[in-house]
Amino acid sequence: xxxxxxxxxxxxxxxxxxxxxxxxxxxxxxxxxxxxxxxxxxxxxxxxxxxxxxxxxxxxxxxxxxxxxxxxxxxxxxxxxxxxxxxxxxxxxxxxxxxxxxxxxxxxxxxxxxxxxxxxxxxxxxxxxxxxxxxxxxxxxxxxxxxxxxxxxxxxxxxxxxxxxxxxxxxxxxxxxxxxxxxxxxxxxxxxxxxxxxxxxxxxxxxxxxxxxxxxxxxxxxxxxxxxxxxxxxxxxxxxxxxxxxxxxxxxxxxxxxxxxxxxxxxxxxxxxxxxxxxxxxxxxxxxxxxxxxxxxxxxxxxxxxxxxxxxxxxxxxxxxxxxxxxxxxxxxxxxxxxxxxxxxxxxxxxxxxxxxxxxxxxxxxxxxxxxxxxxxxxxxxxxxxxxxxxxxxxxxxxxxxxxxxxxxxxxxxxxxxxxxxxxxxxxxxxxxxxxxxxxxxxxxxxxxxxxxxxxxxxxxxxxxxxxxxxxxxxxxxxxxxxxxxxxxxxxxxxxxxxxxxxxxxxxxxxxxxxxxxxxxxxxxxxxxxxxxxxxxxxxxxxxxxxxxxxxxxxxxxxxxxxxxxxxxxxxxxxxxxxxxxxxxxxxxxxxxxxxxxxxxxxxxxxxxxxxxxxxxxxxxxxxxxxxxxxxxxx
DNA sequence: GCCGTTTTCGGCCCGACTGTTTTCAGTCG
Ligand SMILES: Nc1nc2c(ncn2[C@H]2C[C@H](O)[C@@H](COP(=O)(O)OP(=O)(O)OP(=O)(O)O)O2)c(=O)[nH]1
Ligand SMILES: [Mg+2]
Ligand SMILES: [Mg+2]
Ligand SMILES: [Zn+2]
Numbered sequence: 001x002x003x004x005x006x007x008x009x010x011x012x013x014x015x016x017x018x019x020x021x022x023x024x025x026x027x028x029x030x031x032x033x034x035x036x037x038x039x040x041x042x043x044x045x046x047x048x049x050x051x052x053x054x055x056x057x058x059x060x061x062x063x064x065x066x067x068x069x070x071x072x073x074x075x076x077x078x079x080x081x082x083x084x085x086x087x088x089x090x091x092x093x094x095x096x097x098x099x100x101x102x103x104x105x106x107x108x109x110x111x112x113x114x115x116x117x118x119x120x121x122x123x124x125x126x127x128x129x130x131x132x133x134x135x136x137x138x139x140x141x142x143x144x145x146x147x148x149x150x151x152x153x154x155x156x157x158x159x160x161x162x163x164x165x166x167x168x169x170x171x172x173x174x175x176x177x178x179x180x181x182x183x184x185x186x187x188x189x190x191x192x193x194x195x196x197x198x199x200x201x202x203x204x205x206x207x208x209x210x211x212x213x214x215x216x217x218x219x220x221x222x223x224x225x226x227x228x229x230x231x232x233x234x235x236x237x238x239x240x241x242x243x244x245x246x247x248x249x250x251x252x253x254x255x256x257x258x259x260x261x262x263x264x265x266x267x268x269x270x271x272x273x274x275x276x277x278x279x280x281x282x283x284x285x286x287x288x289x290x291x292x293x294x295x296x297x298x299x300x301x302x303x304x305x306x307x308x309x310x311x312x313x314x315x316x317x318x319x320x321x322x323x324x325x326x327x328x329x330x331x332x333x334x335x336x337x338x339x340x341x342x343x344x345x346x347x348x349x350x351x352x353x354x355x356x357x358x359x360x361x362x363x364x365x366x367x368x369x370x371x372x373x374x375x376x377x378x379x380x381x382x383x384x385x386x387x388x389x390x391x392x393x394x395x396x397x398x399x400x401x402x403x404x405x406x407x408x409x410x411x412x413x414x415x416x417x418x419x420x421x422x423x424x425x426x427x428x429x430x431x432x433x434x435x436x437x438x439x440x441x442x443x444x445x446x447x448x449x450x451x452x453x454x455x456x457x458x459x460x461x462x463x464x465x466x467x468x469x470x471x472x473x474x475x476x477x478x479x480x481x482x483x484x485x486x487x488x489x490x491x492x493x494x495x496x497x498x499x500x501x502x503x504x505x506x507x508x509x510x511x512x513x514x515x516x517x518x519x520x521x522x523x524x525x526x527x528x529x530x531x532x533x534x535x536x537x538x539x540x541x542x543x544x545x546x547x548x549x550x551x552x553x554x555x556x557x558x559x560x561x562x563x564x565x566x567x568x569x570x571x572x573x574x575x576x577x578x579x580x581x582x583x584x585x586x587x588x589x590x591x592x593x594x595x596x597x598x599x600x601x602x603x604x605x606x607x608x609x610x611x612x613x614x615x616x617x618x619x620x621x622x623x624x625x626x627x628x629x630x631x632x633x634x635x
Numbered sequence: 636g637c638c639g640t641t642t643t644c645g646g647c648c649c650g651a652c653t654g655t656t657t658t659c660a661g662t663c664g
Binding site (some may be wrong): 192288 | 636637638641646647648649650651652653654655656660661662663664
């Protein structure tokens with residue numbers, strides 16, 4: 001389904017619920033406390049409407065949001081940075097947990113979450129039970145919560161925000177804007193003319209940057225910037241760093257690292273590149289600029305310059321994540337050493353600096369692939385995982401469209417494009433009747449389409465064209481085609497496009513019903529999210545993963561940079577439970593095959609090995625996968 | 636507030652850039 005065409009449709013069908021009881025996989029029903037409803041539509045930071053599922057109970061993201069809020073409020077109050085940090089740690093841990101926090105609480109597992117101790121466990125429990133945390137409510141009495149808006153301004157931290165509030169009564173972004181316009185910040189200590197100008201620009205940047213940037217957009221800009229820096233005389237190497245190198249689905253900024261002897265000169269030229277709209281900082285070794293990549297759309301780009309001998313230490317530092325860096329540096333400290341972006345050193349003596357491999361090795365660690373550097377268990381590794389899936393491992397695309405439904409190219413054109421990429425096989429999976437909006441095929445047109453695909457396969461050499469369909473899952477979990485028709489297909493993709501609801505059990509049951517169908521081989525984009533536009537529908541990923549593993553059904557990592565669905569943490573859990581994964585581009589256009597890198601990056605972040613990915617397999621093995629599920633159903 | 640192949644108490648990563656601070660705090664990476 002082409003993204004965008006049907007988003008509104010799904011939103012219209014969504015309902016608010018007042019109470020939900022979910023069946024946990026262990027059999028005990030987990031009561032989810034019904035909570036006051038939130039508006040089903042809220043504004044994304046960009047000001048664009050973000051479609052959300054109605055609040056019925058606390059989600060992991062809700063808990064994370066509350067703990068981050070407590071941390072910000074405490075910080076403005078001047079609370080110990082370590083204590084503040086511990087709240088942020090809880091927020092991060094809960095936010096990225098694949099398991100539903102309500103279920104974790106129900107089995108008494110809260111305190112086992114990394115960073116969650118007795119005190120935080122109690123607060124989470126209170127939040128799940130009542131929708132509130134006493135500490136947060138008390139803090140909100142002391143500090144206006146709207147003051148936290150100020151923290152989103154670059155360069156505005158807790159100390160300055162506190163000062164503005166206490167000295168000038170500023171308690172929101174609008175109030176700050178008004179104070180600046182009225183000249184009300186003059187003679188406030190620490191706020192000279194340059195600071196005020198910076199804040200003004202910062203507010204402007206907020207408006208033009210908005211939400212985190214999707215990796216598909218960021219990638220293109222990063223490549224342009226990399227080329228521009230690489231073209232400078234004196235620059236011998238430029239690399240991606242930060243979240244971009246770690247393969248994250250969205251990035252807050254672009255981080256580039258380069259080798260050059262003359263840092264200040266490189267930084268100066270960096271700040272004068274054509275697309276640079278504003279310079280946030282420009283020193284001897286690093287610079288930060290704002291790049292306008294489309295009218296009214298901006299992103300921050302950070303460049304760090306280091307000498308060649310420090311490259312390894314610098315790349316390690318600048319790749320992060322921050323949490324990974326802190327763990328690694330603590331490890332150095334325990335050995336009586338110190339690690340920074342220049343070197344791993346013991347006093348004056350350099351232990352390692354030139355390459356990442358040397359640094360990790362000196363700390364008794366294997367080189368860790370960037371996608372794994374999130375402090376999610378990578379410090380337990382004893383050797384570099386060499387079998388993580390790579391883009392080169394992908395042998396075929398198993399989810400793609402042609403002009404028969406809503407694709408832009410013919411069967412032959414798509415097949416030739418795939419062949420050019422070196423793919424051994426593809427499967428044409430056009431939409432079915434329920435997707436009338438996407439020109440879905442009814443049974444009769446589908447039978448014709450099968451003949452057309454077979455004919456194309458007979459004509460084209462060096463690639464096998466399989467025939468399949470992306471079959472819509474109906475409200476009751478049944479499929480658009482009957483089994484007789486499905487049996488004629490080589491590979492069947494099942495998708496829920498129209499019955500995404502805020503009812504986790506209903507969503508899960510639809511997915512499970514599809515997975516149980518002996519002809520369904522792949523559950524596509526299982527949560528239906530559109531990044532920055534539509535939230536994931538709630539699902540029981542553990543139940544879905546277990547059923548997929550049991551039945552021999554693959555779960556998708558949809559590589560479209562708007563989807564990346566399953567997301568990393570869900571995919572990791574699914575693969576750990578034995579489910580096979582298929583990484584697809586959902587190609588509607590020949591150019592969409594390029595998106596595979598984002599799906600592969602997501603899979604690597606999920607610690608997925610090539611053997612777990614069905615479209616890295618030879619065709620024969622893939623056919624056995626299909627045959628096995630079909631024959632199991634006959635016994 | 637959390638946590639433990641030297642710890643249940645005492646640590647908690649380390650450095651760059653900015654502004655008006657006459658010696659460094661605040662913010663960010
Ligand atoms: N040691 C250390 N390194 C940090 C810290 N903050 C950032 N870094 C490093 C690791 C980050 O990946 C890298 C780039 O910083 P960013 O703020 O751009 O973060 P990152 O790119 O990871 O995420 P983003 O998508 O930009 O939000 O700098 C820190 O507090 N300590
Ligand atoms: Mg970054
Ligand atoms: Mg950055
Ligand atoms: Zn599709």
